[in-house]
Amino acid sequence: MTKAAAATPHDHAHCIASALAQADTLCEQRGARLTKNRRRVLELVWQSHAPVGAYELLERLREDGLSAAPPTVYRALEFLMSQGLVHRIETRNAFVGCPQPQHEHEAQYLLCEACGDAVEIDVGGVRRRIEALAAQHGFTVTAQTIEARGLCRRCQPADA
Amino acid sequence: MTKAAAATPHDHAHCIASALAQADTLCEQRGARLTKNRRRVLELVWQSHAPVGAYELLERLREDGLSAAPPTVYRALEFLMSQGLVHRIETRNAFVGCPQPQHEHEAQYLLCEACGDAVEIDVGGVRRRIEALAAQHGFTVTAQTIEARGLCRRCQPADA
DNA sequence: TATGAACTGTTATGCTATAACAAAATCGGC
């Protein structure tokens, strides 16, 4: 790990297992093919709650002894994102698993600059507010990126 | 130009002149050194309202006959951003001039996917809403990136 | 004009992402 451990201690094995199980179910339902590679990349993405770069995933794949090149990873990520199983963190050029892949959505994120964790949130109405204001400019919104950086609960300075 | 012309026809020469004049004044006031290179990069950034990549700026600098390498551009951009004269568009790895550099602020952007233009907006209260929700998660926000993509007024499909 | 601080030049390198094409696996109809 290049970053500190996950901000919130918890049964992370459960996070991983749950994410993979959901992915299996969803892809089954949708007739999408969660192939071995794709599933493995998803599992690697879920190794932590901190977004992970494509080339770090590539290293992990290679540690498996697999033959892998950048397109291997990027294709898998493209598929996983198309299925809503993974989101891209624009301000980090990195990827993180989605805990709520059942319903399609764009995620909003809190990104801890100390431990690296990404927390997906839903700031109710914010997207609609932005769409409404955009409309006043004659602008039709099709996608939004909302990412906040700062310090998570566990990484607050001690004098808080 | 690699993109279509600016979405809104207007006296863009005025945009450029105004931006440079404001930059001169602000840097003067602040004792910041708006050197020749930095001023030239700012002028180049302002050639359009569409965010421009660092390497495109580099090309333009070289067309001036100047010796320039990537750090030349990135250093200038770093300075201009530190002075609030330029904002970075995360979802495009590109940079755009700020029309309101007097007061320090983080910008929110509408990005047209057709003509490339970036419109800086202020969605009142959205940042505070996000900060408030973050606080509920024990999260202290220090910076936010809010970028919406879609179609600007002039780029709407004809059947609208 | 000496001196330190800020800025710039230059070379090299690292990280992120995709193009292009060949090979293999998978699926559906026969």
Add this chain to the structure above:
DNA sequence: GCCGATTTTGTTATAGCATAACAGTTCATA
């Protein structure tokens, strides 16, 4: 099961974005 069409994967090469490191220059000011 076999075959052609489609999808996925392998492989090589390259494009695009950003910074490290160090040397040289300019600038403010004492």
